[in-house]
Amino acid sequence: MRPFAYVSAPDVDTAVRAIAEQPGAKLLGGGTNLVDLMRQDVERPTTVVDISSVPLTGVDELPDGGLRIGALVRNSHLAAHPLVRTRFPVLAQALLSGASGQLRNMATVGGNLLQRTRCLYFVDGAAACNKREPGSGCDAIGGFHRGNAVLGTSEHCVATHPSDMAVALAALDAVVEAQSVRGTRRIPLVELHRLPGDTPHLETVLDADELITAVEVPASAVAATSRYRKVRDRASFAFALVSVAAALDVEDGAVSAVRVALGGVAPKPWRAYEAERVLTGAPATEESFRAAAEAELADASGLPGNDFKIELARRTIVATLRQLRVEGGAA
Amino acid sequence: MVEVQLRVNGTAHRLELDPRVSLLDALREHLGLTGTKKGCNQGACGACTVLVDGERITACLALAVQYGGREITTIEGVAHPLQQAFVRTDGFQCGYCTSGQICSALGMLAEVEAGAPSAVTEHLAEPAVALTDAEIRERMSGNLCRCGAYNGITDAIRETAGVPS
Numbered sequence: 437m438r439p440f441a442y443v444s445a446p447d448v449d450t451a452v453r454a455i456a457e458q459p460g461a462k463l464l465g466g467g468t469n470l471v472d473l474m475r476q477d478v479e480r481p482t483t484v485v486d487i488s489s490v491p492l493t494g495v496d497e498l499p500d501g502g503l504r505i506g507a508l509v510r511n512s513h514l515a516a517h518p519l520v521r522t523r524f525p526v527l528a529q530a531l532l533s534g535a536s537g538q539l540r541n542m543a544t545v546g547g548n549l550l551q552r553t554r555c556l557y558f559v560d561g562a563a564a565c566n567k568r569e570p571g572s573g574c575d576a577i578g579g580f581h582r583g584n585a586v587l588g589t590s591e592h593c594v595a596t597h598p599s600d601m602a603v604a605l606a607a608l609d610a611v612v613e614a615q616s617v618r619g620t621r622r623i624p625l626v627e628l629h630r631l632p633g634d635t636p637h638l639e640t641v642l643d644a645d646e647l648i649t650a651v652e653v654p655a656s657a658v659a660a661t662s663r664y665r666k667v668r669d670r671a672s673f674a675f676a677l678v679s680v681a682a683a684l685d686v687e688d689g690a691v692s693a694v695r696v697a698l699g700g701v702a703p704k705p706w707r708a709y710e711a712e713r714v715l716t717g718a719p720a721t722e723e724s725f726r727a728a729a730e731a732e733l734a735d736a737s738g739l740p741g742n743d744f745k746i747e748l749a750r751r752t753i754v755a756t757l758r759q760l761r762v763e764g765g766a767a
Numbered sequence: 768m769v770e771v772q773l774r775v776n777g778t779a780h781r782l783e784l785d786p787r788v789s790l791l792d793a794l795r796e797h798l799g800l801t802g803t804k805k806g807c808n809q810g811a812c813g814a815c816t817v818l819v820d821g822e823r824i825t826a827c828l829a830l831a832v833q834y835g836g837r838e839i840t841t842i843e844g845v846a847h848p849l850q851q852a853f854v855r856t857d858g859f860q861c862g863y864c865t866s867g868q869i870c871s872a873l874g875m876l877a878e879v880e881a882g883a884p885s886a887v888t889e890h891l892a893e894p895a896v897a898l899t900d901a902e903i904r905e906r907m908s909g910n911l912c913r914c915g916a917y918n919g920i921t922d923a924i925r926e927t928a929g930v931p932s
Contacts, residue, residue: 442769442786442832464830471789471828472809484786488833512822516883521891532886536909537875538816538825672886672908767892 437474441483448615448649451487456617456645458483463647465508466542468535469551476559478552478568492546492649495519501655507546507648511601512537514545524653525766526662526681530604530699533666536673546648549602549612549628550640553595553703554675556580566592567636577739583675586738586745587702593636594739596700597629598675603699604664606707607681610653614646625651629704636703658683658693661765665756666699667748676700678749684760686720696732696757701749708732711753720761722754729753771835775800776844786832791815793831794841802842802866806911813910816867816874817841823874825909842866847873852923860914868910872924875906879928898930 441458445451455461462481464470465488473479492506495517503519514520515531535543557563557575564573576584576594584594602625610625628640642648662683668674679699685692694715696708711728718724729750736746768783775798782797791808794800794817806814808827815826818840849869852858859865879902882894887905896902903921912920925932 437787440786444832464833466828467830467833468810468825468828471830475808484830486830486833512878512883516878516881518894521884525891528884528891529886532884532888536810536813537878537906538813538823538871538909539810539828541822541874542824542828672905767890 438477438480440474440481442486443483444486445490447490448492448647451485451490452616452645452647454483454485455647458485459644461485463487465544465547466510468539468543469547473552473559477561478559487647488544498652498655503653505545505651505653507650508544510541511535511543511545511548512540515540522660522767524604524608524656524659524662526607526659526664526683527601527604527653529664529766530600530679530681533664533679534600545601545651548599549625549648549651550642551599552639554598555584555595558595567595567632567639570635570637580741581739582741583677583700584739584742585702586736586742586749587698587706587733588631588704589702589737590632590634590636592634593632593703595632595636595703597702597704599705600664600666600676600679600699602705603679603697604681605651605653606705607662607683607695607697608653608656608659609695610651612648613650613652614642615649616643616646620649622652625705626707632703656683656695658685658695660767661685661760662695663756663760663766665752665759667752678745678752680749680752680756682753682756682760683765684720684757686761689719691715691718691720691724694757696728696753698732698749698753701736701745708753710734715757722758725754725757726750728757769832771832773798773831773834773839774837775839776841782831784831786830788831789827790817790829790831790834790839791826794826794839800841800843804863804866806864806867811911812864812867813871814864814867816871816910818870818874821874821877823871840870842870845869845873847927849873849923849927852927853920856919856922856926857916858919858923859912859916864910864912868907868912868920871907871910872920872927876924876928878906898925898928900925
């Protein structure tokens with residue numbers, strides 16, 4: 437690992453001043469992704485601003501019944517929170533399906549959103565990767581890309597965003613709050629991450645000196661009937677091939693409210709607006725679920741090693757909606 | 768160099784560390800506590816699992832300077848019936864993963880005691896969790912055992928938790 441200057445920030449003001457003053461600084465939360473990438477020489481911060489003891493650890497109920505989640509709440513603590521389990525079970529399930537018990541105790545909410553892709557070539561310094569080294573090419577496209585994306589990709593990058601939590605937050609209309617020396621702004625979670633286009637190294641709309649301070653999840657009646665379903669190569673401690681976060685309310689046999697988001701298939705947590713449009717008001721039947729899945733994946737485009745994900749995503753959408761219809765949510 | 772005070776197994780140690788030093792290397796190389804093992808050094812195998820304020824983490828992905836003042840427990844600080852249970856159930860063969868398995872299992876049992884759900888918990892709203900074998904296996908998935916002693920490990924944890932098989 438390359439040497440770096442270490443700054444321990446006791447509060448948000450100190451942290452945002454430190455990253456504003458030090459170009460090349462990185463914020464350190466739980467360390468589960470950054471420390472690993474620094475050891476692999478993918479991340480090369482000249483200064484590490486340690487925010488792990490900044491008191492952004494509250495999970496507070498908003499007046500309307502939504503939640504305000506501090507950026508440094510640990511993934512395990514958020515998943516175990518009674519209000520998350522009862523009002524937003526899809527979020528608890530998504531958190532619990534990510535990583536391992538140890539890593540969930542370390543990983544923070546803000547860090548989870550900003551984690552980097554697990555594309556094999558991104559972490560391989562000998563490989564071409566436009567995300568790691570702009571202009572170098574993409575070895576994933578002609579290489580091993582079983583885990584890579586089928587939606588929202590470009591000829592320059594087919595990496596996925598690996599988070600489970602963010603997929604649930606996308607379905608729940610979450611809003612990210614970011615602070616810098618210039619002030620505070622709010623960004624809808626679905627607009628936080630960029631598609632790669634010809635600049636895959638730019639992954640979010642955040643400026644380099646902005647710190648995520650909180651995530652707000654608005655109150656939602658449909659969220660009480662929600663689930664997260666993750667398909668992966670082994671039963672636990674693996675990234676998603678495909679995942680679906682969904683919430684469903686049915687009245688008189690018709691879909692009255694629905695939220696769907698996909699993970700493992702795109703460079704960002706993928707809100708399935710097209711599927712929601714097809715489903716809203718439609719009969720809550722297998723045929724409608726399939727039609728919605730077809731509509732959402734209509735523009736999907738795979739590579740030889742990952743085009744199976746397109747049909748897998750359709751089937752996982754249908755299976756998740758069917759389970760919500762038959763068994764209800766995960767609460 | 769950064770000064771950090773690490774509290775390990777009830778004893779405070781004042782260290783001057785390069786901020787790159789992981790908590791794992793600080794324990795092993797600076798404090799001589801080699802019971803905590805280095806396996807993958809990337810958070811995937813769980814051999815380096817220690818408890819911080821009672822919660823399990825992988826010490827390889829932790830920078831030591833982040834953990835000043837916290838209560839760190841390594842296998843050297845553990846004396847628990849779970850250890851006897853591992854011996855009784857053949858919960859290991861070579862033993863390299865065992866200290867991580869034991870620390871992880873102790874952290875996991877505390878999580879269950881507190882009612883924390885897992886990915887296989889059917890009804891998340893219920894405040895208590897029944898520790899089935901499926902729950903044990905899911906919750907211990909962050910600890911690999913290349914000898915494949917998983918059945919013995921599961922037995923040891925189940926016995927220690929007082930759950931009938």
